[in-house]
Amino acid sequence: MSELVCDLRDALAPDRVRDGAVELGLYRKDASTMEGPAGVVCFPLSTAEVQSCVRIARRHGRSFVARGSGTGLAGGAVPVDEPVVIVLTKMNRVLEVDADARVAWVEPGVLNLDLTRLVAPLGLHFAPDPSSQQSCSIGGNIANNAGGPHCLKYGVTSTHVLALEVVLPNGEVTTLGGLDPEPVGLDLRGAFIGGEGTLGIATKIAVRLTPIPPVVRTLLIDFASMDEAAATVSAIIADGLVPAAIEMMDAKCTRAVEDFVHAGFPLDAAAVLIVELDGLADGVEAAAVRVCDIAIAEGARTARIAADDAERALWWKGRKSAFGAIARIKPDYYLHDTVVPRTKLVEVLRAVEEIAARYELIVLNVFHAGDGNLHPLLVFDARDEGVLERVHAAGEEIIRVSVAAGGVLSGEHGIGLEKRDFMHLLFTDDDMAHQEHLRHSFDPEGFANPAKVLPAGSRCGDLQRAPEGAWI
Amino acid sequence: MDLMALADDVGTDDAVTCVGGRTQWHVGGPVASGTREVRAPAGIDAIVPEEMTVRCGAGTTVAELDGALAERGQTVALPSWDGATVGGVLAVGRSGIRRLGYGPVRDTVLQLGVVSATGAYVKAGGPTVKNVSGYDLCRLFVGSLGTLAILGEAILRTRPLPMASRWFSGSGVDPFELRRRLHAPTSLLWDGEITWLLLEGHPSDVEAQRRISGLDEVAGPPPFPTGGRWSLRPDEIRSLRGRFVAEIGVGVVHGENPSPQAHVDSNVECLHRRLKSHFDPKGRLNPGRDPLAVR
Numbered sequence: 001m002s003e004l005v006c007d008l009r010d011a012l013a014p015d016r017v018r019d020g021a022v023e024l025g026l027y028r029k030d031a032s033t034m035e036g037p038a039g040v041v042c043f044p045l046s047t048a049e050v051q052s053c054v055r056i057a058r059r060h061g062r063s064f065v066a067r068g069s070g071t072g073l074a075g076g077a078v079p080v081d082e083p084v085v086i087v088l089t090k091m092n093r094v095l096e097v098d099a100d101a102r103v104a105w106v107e108p109g110v111l112n113l114d115l116t117r118l119v120a121p122l123g124l125h126f127a128p129d130p131s132s133q134q135s136c137s138i139g140g141n142i143a144n145n146a147g148g149p150h151c152l153k154y155g156v157t158s159t160h161v162l163a164l165e166v167v168l169p170n171g172e173v174t175t176l177g178g179l180d181p182e183p184v185g186l187d188l189r190g191a192f193i194g195g196e197g198t199l200g201i202a203t204k205i206a207v208r209l210t211p212i213p214p215v216v217r218t219l220l221i222d223f224a225s226m227d228e229a230a231a232t233v234s235a236i237i238a239d240g241l242v243p244a245a246i247e248m249m250d251a252k253c254t255r256a257v258e259d260f261v262h263a264g265f266p267l268d269a270a271a272v273l274i275v276e277l278d279g280l281a282d283g284v285e286a287a288a289v290r291v292c293d294i295a296i297a298e299g300a301r302t303a304r305i306a307a308d309d310a311e312r313a314l315w316w317k318g319r320k321s322a323f324g325a326i327a328r329i330k331p332d333y334y335l336h337d338t339v340v341p342r343t344k345l346v347e348v349l350r351a352v353e354e355i356a357a358r359y360e361l362i363v364l365n366v367f368h369a370g371d372g373n374l375h376p377l378l379v380f381d382a383r384d385e386g387v388l389e390r391v392h393a394a395g396e397e398i399i400r401v402s403v404a405a406g407g408v409l410s411g412e413h414g415i416g417l418e419k420r421d422f423m424h425l426l427f428t429d430d431d432m433a434h435q436e437h438l439r440h441s442f443d444p445e446g447f448a449n450p451a452k453v454l455p456a457g458s459r460c461g462d463l464q465r466a467p468e469g470a471w472i
Numbered sequence: 473m474d475l476m477a478l479a480d481d482v483g484t485d486d487a488v489t490c491v492g493g494r495t496q497w498h499v500g501g502p503v504a505s506g507t508r509e510v511r512a513p514a515g516i517d518a519i520v521p522e523e524m525t526v527r528c529g530a531g532t533t534v535a536e537l538d539g540a541l542a543e544r545g546q547t548v549a550l551p552s553w554d555g556a557t558v559g560g561v562l563a564v565g566r567s568g569i570r571r572l573g574y575g576p577v578r579d580t581v582l583q584l585g586v587v588s589a590t591g592a593y594v595k596a597g598g599p600t601v602k603n604v605s606g607y608d609l610c611r612l613f614v615g616s617l618g619t620l621a622i623l624g625e626a627i628l629r630t631r632p633l634p635m636a637s638r639w640f641s642g643s644g645v646d647p648f649e650l651r652r653r654l655h656a657p658t659s660l661l662w663d664g665e666i667t668w669l670l671l672e673g674h675p676s677d678v679e680a681q682r683r684i685s686g687l688d689e690v691a692g693p694p695p696f697p698t699g700g701r702w703s704l705r706p707d708e709i710r711s712l713r714g715r716f717v718a719e720i721g722v723g724v725v726h727g728e729n730p731s732p733q734a735h736v737d738s739n740v741e742c743l744h745r746r747l748k749s750h751f752d753p754k755g756r757l758n759p760g761r762d763p764l765a766v767r
Contacts, residue, residue, distance in 0.1 A: 100648070101706045145604045156602060158611070159579055174739035181723040182566065182703035184734040185744055185764045186620075187578060190611025194604050214655055238522035240545050240632030280655055280681070283635075283674030339600040341523050371602040408598040409605040419605075426605055430592040434621075435607040437750035441743060453606060 004060045005040050008084070011052035016043040016090075027085045030067065031132075033334065033388075034075040034417055039082035043090045047165060047173060047203040050086060054201070055171040057084040058447055065449045066201040068109060068137030072144060073335055074416030076196040080451045086201065088139050094118055095204065102209040103162060103179060108139025108202050112146075115207070124209040127154040130412065131320045142202050145194030147412035149245040149319070150276075152370040154210060156412070158193045165204035166192065169443035179206060191438055196414050197449040199442040213244070213278035217288045218312040221295045221303040222269035226250060226365075228299035229271035230345035233369045235294045236275070237342060241287050246370030247274040247319050253326070253364040253377070260325035263318030264311070269301070273369065274315055322366040323377070329362065330379040334391050337413040338402035342372045351401045352376045359394040361387075373411035374402065400425065415453045423455050473517055473529050475585055475593050475624040481510045482622050484591040487756045490622045492560025493533065495553040499564050500617040504760040512559045512624050519544050524601065524630050525582065530559025530623040546630040549574030559623040565615025566701070569693060572721045573658030573672065578614040580628045586613060586621035589752040599627050612747070617766075618758040620751040634658075634672035640687035641668045641694075647720045648710065654681055660720040661693055664712060667720075668693050693717075699728035700767070730767050 001019070008017040018024075018041045028035040039062060044050045050066075057064040064084040067077035079085055092109035099122045106115060112133040116125045129148035130136055136146070142164065147156045154160075163177040177189030192199050223229040233246055249257065249265075249272045258265045265272055273295070277287045292303040306312035326333055340348045349365065356363035356378065367375040376398055380387045399409060403425045410419060423432060436454055482488055487507040512530035516537065519526045521544050528537060534552040541547055550561050551568025562584075567576045574580075583597040596609035613621060637658075647662040650669070654660075659670035669687055671678045682689075696717045702725040709718045709725065716727040744764055748755070 100652075145608070147602055147604075151602065155575065155579060156604075158608070159575060168739060168743075172739045174737050174743075176740070179705045179723075180703040181571070181576070181719075182701075184703075184736060184766055185740060186747065187565070187611045187615055188740065188743060190578060190608055190614075193611075194608050211655065234522045237524060240521070242524075242631060280673060280677035282676040282680070286674055339598075339602050341520075341600060343520075343522055368602070372600055373602050406599060408600050408603045411600070411602040412604055414604050415606060423606060426598065427595065430588065431595050432606075434588065434594050434596070434609060434751070438607045438609060438612060438747070441746040441750050444746070 004056065004062060004084070007056045007060070008040060008042055008053065011056060012042060012044060012049050016045070027087070028079065030070045030072045030075060030077040032073050032075040032078065032416070032418060034078045036079045037082050038079040038085045041085045041087060043087050045090055047167065050167045050201055050203050051171055051173055053084055053086045054167050054169070058171060063447050063450050066139070066197045068140035069111070069135050071132040071136040072140060072414065072416065073337065074410065074414045074418040076143060076414050076416035076449070076452055078417055089137065091203065097122070099124065101179070103206055104209055105204055105206050106138055107204060108137060108142070110138050112136050112138055112141060119209055120212070123212050125212055126207055127151070127160050127210045128157045131323065138205055138207065139202055142193050142205060143195065143197050144412065144414040147368070147371070147373070149247050149368055152246060152368065153242050153244040158190055160208045160210070161189065161193060161205060162208055163206040164189055164192060164202045166200040166202050168200045169448040194414070196416060196453050198439055198452055200448060215281045215284045216276065216278045216312070217284050218306040218315060219275040219288060219291060219303055220265070220306070220315055221273040221275065221300045222266045223271045223273070223300050224269070225299070226271045226349055227346045229273055230349060230369070232273060232295045232298040232300065233345060234342045235298055236291055237370070239290065239294060241290060243275050243287070243291070243370060244278045245274070245276040248272070248365065248367055248369035249319065249322065250365040252362070253322055253366045256325040256328055256364070257318045257322050259328060261314070261318045261321050263314045265318060266302070274319055319366070326364055326377060326379055330381050332380050332382045334378045334380070334395060336374065336376045336378070336395055336398050337410050338399060338407050339371065339373045339411040340402050340405045340407035344405040344407070345369065345372060348374065348402055348405050348407070352398055355394050355397045355401070359390040361390060361394055368411070371411060372407070417452060420453060421455050473513055473515065473527070473585070473625045475513070475587060478510065478512055478622065478624045479587045479591050479593055482587045482591050485756070487759045488622070489758045490559065490563070490618050492531065492557035492563070493553070493555035495556040496560065496564045496566065499766055500761040500763060501765045502760055503758055507759060510622065512557070512622070516540050519546065521546055521630070525599065525627055526630050527625065527627045528558055529625050530557065530562070532558050534558060534561060541630055542633060545633050547633050548628050548630050549580050550577055558626055562614050562626060563616065563618045563623055567724070569659050569661065569719060570670065571724070572660055572719065573656060573670070574631070578611055581610045581614055581626060582629055583627040584610050584613055584623060585625040586623050588621050589754065589757050594621060601629055615763065617761045617763050619748060619761050619763060620757065622757065636675040636678045637670070637672045638678055638682070639668060639670050639690050639692050640682055640685060641666060641690040642687040643667070645686060650685055651721050653684055657681070659693070661717050662720050663694065663717050666694070696726035697728045698726070700730040701725070702727055702731040733767060736764055
């Protein structure tokens with residue numbers, strides 16, 4: 001046993017510091033296609049134990065990577081160069097709920113949906129709702145500034161976080177932000193969120209809780225073409241409506257989901273929109289009528305409102321099961337995550353279709369149309385010879401097309417390892433040098449999750465070798 | 473917007489400060505004497521309601537922006553103090569009294585074009601409403617008092633103007649209880665006795681919420697004491713004494729006396745010093761100003 005492992009076992013407990021082949025194998029990966037070697041895997045129970053992990057890692061000259069549920073799709077939690085892997089899933093207590101102030105203090109391992117379920121009897125919910133909300137942790141949501149369908153109206157994770165207790169990369173513990181509205185100084189809370197674990201480890205999080213809206217109306221609208229569906233999205237926003245969510249699914253995706261969930265989606269539609277409106281009764285009813293009118297004017301075949309909560313829940317189950325359902329088409333998928341201006345949806349969706357066809361791949365589209373947040377899903381069978389190369393080449397073209405249309409690299413999955421070397425498509429060297437200033441200020445020596453977010457060569461001392469499976 | 477002129481103006485060597493409308497010029501301490509003044513460009517480049525975005529120079533006044541957006545049925549959640557500029561409001565980072573409904577000003581910013589201490593143009597963030605591509609430098613620049621970079625232009629998130637927008641007021645109402653009973657009011661103010669309420673949305677929803685509140689229609693919010701701006705936790709407001717107007721559900725309190733200097737943890741202070749030395753190693757941007765000295 002190495003001295004590193006001995007020191008960690010002394011600080012935590014022997015059974016919460018694992019270096020067996022099975023555990024090291026399990027923690028090579030997150031939900032992306034990349035993997036890398038873990039040095040040792042720790043399961044701390046407290047801020048003090050996280051602090052010990054960080055300090056011991058540093059003392060032994062090892063980097064560290066924090067992880068939650070491992071649902072990340074950009075390789076942000078993939079170990080590089082045998083780091084100390086700090087797994088936060090056992091820090092999963094909701095510490096305090098203040099219904100009057102609409103604030104909850106949680107540990108990072110609390111699952112997103114568990115918090116919403118816990119506070120629902122108080123008439124509250126945690127607004128960020130990524131499709132993985134049953135299994136993703138709030139600490140992971142912080143790391144990736146997670147979104148979800150309803151951030152169209154409610155905003156991404158950063159909007160819903162008031163304060164963070166963090167273990168900084170130097171092992172010190174501090175609090176960023178605060179429960180008061182204007183904490184003195186720079187918004188370090190805001191700078192930390194979305195830092196993908198490169199600025200430190202959040203160990204306690206004060207989240208804002210949002211009242212459950214009194215009235216919710218969910219519409220299912222179907223179209224004979226993707227173009228009409230995309231045009232409807234722009235027309236709804238241009239009309240001055242801000243739905244809680246606008247989601248789009250194409251024909252292939254709709255059929256896969258329908259076979260799986262039986263949500264009542266029309267099997268002959270080229271595209272389906274799920275539009276959700278919430279708020280007070282009269283505003284919601286008026287907006288629902290207006291959305292139907294706009295959709296029909298743009299060419300929709302039918303638009304109907306969910307009859308009751310059960311039907312609404314079924315439609316959402318269909319939407320959120322999409323990634324499970326596509327396994328019926330091919331065993332593997334590669335999910336992309338770019339954002340384009342809503343007005344460019346038609347153009348970029350056509351380009352994505354063309355790219356997939358050229359690489360002889362099947363592409364499914366299920367995405368947050370209201371935000372312009374595309375999720376082209378390339379499905380394949382990894383056993384087919386040469387298919388991964390085609391998937392990666394097509395993915396790169398999709399990213400380039402999205403950025404060329406005035407979009408960005410990632411809407412909610414983050415950069416991680418996956419898109420690290422595409423950062424130059426969006427940012428100049430000066431832009432990235434200033435992002436690096438932020439990172440260096442938090443982590444001058446590069447111990448926290450090195451090799452992620454910023455491209456190779458942007459800092460000295462980082463290991464530049466890409467892990468296995470990476471196509472960066 | 474061409475920021476090359478601003479970049480030339482900022483240069484690379486001497487101490488500079490960026491002047492907006494001087495409406496919050498005192499915040500964060502006086503600028504060192506002899507500091508050269510520069511101004512960010514003004515003007516609105518594009519209002520795109522179907523994207524819910526606006527792109528403008530940081531020197532644009534919020535009043536001009538509000539007027540131009542209103543013509544397109546949009547609004548932006550920046551406080552429109554008389555003469556205030558977009559860049560000034562973002563550099564100081566303080567929200568207006570609609571924060572309860574619209575969120576803090578930092579959440580309106582999608583992309584910033586800034587000039588760095590080395591005179592380089594630097595882009596932070598991106599033009600889309602959703603974006604996690606790299607570090608969130610916009611959050612760092614909002615409220616930085618121009619000490620990390622000079623703000624040149626902004627892409628902001630707009631929202632549609634509400635169909636109805638009405639102020640109500642009355643006494644003998646518990647504003648904390650009122651907040652629990654109303655859905656998403658835009659502003660809720662309290663001076664220890666009288667409550668003011670801004671409701672926005674569909675006209676009949678506004679009327680229904682007004683009936684719940686039991687308040688009467690008034691022209692607008694009250695005048696505020698201007699002696700100090702306090703940042704309190706929601707549970708600290710109930711016990712306030714003296715002359716004040718508190719933003720219920722937010723925690724900003726407008727009082728007669730300056731707020732006490734906040735305690736700053738030494739680790740947080742250390743992060744501030746390191747950020748300053750990375751972004752502005754020569755200390756030439758707004759010398760004298762300190763985000764930690766804001767009261």
